[in-house]
Amino acid sequence: MTLDDELVFADESDDTQQDENELWDILIVDDDPEVHQVTRLALKYFEFSGKLLNIASAYSAKEAQEMLSKQKFAVILLDVVMETDHAGLELARWIRNDNNDTHVRIVLRTGQPGQAPEREVIAKYDINDYKEKTELTSNKLFTLMYSCLRSYRDIIALHRNKLGLETIIKGTDKIFAHHSLQEFTQGALEQLSALLQANEGAFYGKIEGIAATYDKQNSTILAGTGRFDQHISRKLEEVIDSDKERIVQETISKGGEHFADDYFIGVYHSHLNRKNILYLDGLPPLSELDRHLLQIFCTHIGVAFDNVSMIEEIELTQREIVYRMSEAVESRSKETSNHVKRVAWICKTLAQDIQLNDRDVDVLYMASPLHDIGKIAIPDHILNKPGPLDDEEWKVMQKHAQIGHDILANSQLEVLRAGAKIAGDHHEKWDGSGYPNNKKEEDIHLFARITAIADVFDALYNRRCYKEPWHIDKIINLFQEQKGKHFDPKLVERLVARLSDIVAIQEKYPD
Structure with missing residues (x-):
């Protein structure tokens, strides 16, 4: 010019x-x-x-x-x-x-x-x-x-909606892959923010949001983005701006949605006898189409939210049942219920260390407490004998591995089927000298190889009716001696590498 x-x-x-x-x-x-x-x-x-x-x-x-x-x-x-x-x-x-x-x-x-x-x-x-x-x-x-x-x-407008649709399509697998309610909610919140910001040309700043539940007069934040991401588990009213608190409380009380110039509050009734709450701050000016998309997203994500909640509750129930079953067996052998908890956490630590996928880590964590479920069929006088077992008693004791496998093998549940593999294989040895089927090396299921290390470490580290606890140096020497004989050599290396984490588990769940 x-x-x-x-x-x-x-x-x-x-x-x-x-x-x-x-x-x-x-x-x-x-x-x-x-x-x-x-x-x-x-x-x-x-x-x-x-x-x-x-x-x-x-x-x-x-x-x-x-x-x-x-x-x-x-x-x-x-x-x-x-x-x-x-x-x-x-x-x-x-x-x-x-x-x-x-x-x-x-x-x-x-x-x-x-x-x-x-x-x-x-x-x-x-x-x-x-x-x-x-x-x-x-x-x-x-x-x-x-x-x-x-x-x-x-x-x-078409391009923006296309970007929003692509965002949802790309994000759907990530959202629904999560088994944790908090992870699911965080993923949904991030995808919604991305959808509303899929705009060409103008920059409106970053949308910040909260997803929460309201149950029995109390709200609990499940996920947050932006400045809210550090407030998980706090009450919603503690972290929102004071000038918006009244509107938020009114919306929670009556339900529905409230659109303001730069923020949105949506409250949706759940069939789990609670309310799902979405709060978004820093919104750009929303068109009617934006508002409609937001309402559709919130309604359907609320249904998915409830489904994930129920799945999580089912998994927690399943885990609780497994623990109770395992504790019943351990109580017969006068060992503590914390043995199965420690074994589960050691297995999870090693599985994550060797980078098993998240689902396999979860399944192993839930199934490993079942490793000795077959001991339920072993007589008390053998199970609790303070000294060494004679040859006949040892033959009876060895049956617990096959019995445990047979109890669980025909289950339709993934965790119990994994428990069958663990129970049946966790006394097999890398060199083929174990029982009940003399399997060797990678013919032994990976879950069982991991559980074997966790089980033996925990048994040696803690007092049993037939022995005193071993010093940590003595335990590691045994694992080094048995590397490639009793135990998978690569897993022994990972046990040594993660020793401080595994000892911390022992301290967290003592007898």
Whole structure:
């Protein structure tokens, strides 16, 4: 823009100054300053969808390219002939192909129609309109701008919804892969924030949110993003702004949704006799479509939330039953129930260390306490004999592995089937000298190999009816001696590497 232009339009910038998110960004690209002046005058009071124009100027294709590399525009009024006879055409090609901007509406304006015939240009270049400068009267320029901006608005709306749909599709597997209610809720909250921020051009800041439950007059935060991510397990009313607390409490009381200028609160009744609460702060201005998408998302994610809650409750119940069954067996052998807890945690530590997938880690953690379930069929006088077993007694004791396998093997539950493999194989040895089936090396199920190490370590570390606890150095020496004989050598190495964590488990669950 020349100095004359700045003087002519100085008052205009003052009169129409608004937040940049409330303006349509337009770029005039023409080497004739007078074209810029006339266009600005004609569009000085133009308004579309409640927003004025923010008009920028470039006086060459090169200058326009630099501007377009840094900023997005809704409409470009582009001269054909500038530095070269086809500078405008080459710029249009660069915008679409190199700058990868398919949204901006490009209107070619030419004072020399013969230089770029309309049919050829329309067919060859991805432009949206072609006008001779002489035909662009003030009224026609208004009409042109309405047409371009309406088209741009609709394209951006479609693109935004496409991004939101892609976000949900990409995030769905991550959300529903979580077995933890907190992880699920965190994933859902992040996907919703991403959906609402899938916008082209304007930056509205970061959406921050809270997902919580309300049960028996108390709210509990399950997940948070932004400044709320450090407030898990706190009450919702303790962390929201005081000026919004009354509205939030009223919405919780009556249910439903409340939309404000920059925040949203939704309360949804659960069939688990509680309420699910979603609070979003720092929202951009929401269209009716945005609000509708938000309502749909919240309603359906609430159903999924309840389903995950029930799955988690089922898994907790299953884990509790396994513990109770295992504790019953251990109580017969006068060992403590904490033995099965320690074995489970040692197994989980080693499984994570060798990078088993999350589901296998969970299954092993829940199934490993069943390793001695077969002892339920072993007579008390053998099970609790304080001294060494004779040959006949040892043969009876060895049967507990096969018995444990047979008790669990026909279950339809994944955890109990895993328990069958563990019970049947955890006394097999790496060199094939174990029982009941003389399996060797990797023929022994990995879960059983891990559990064998956990079980032996815990038995040696703690007092038993037939022995005193061993010193840690003596325990490690035994494992080193039995590496590649009794135990999987790689797992022994991981046991030694994680020794401090495993000793910490012993201290956390003492006899």
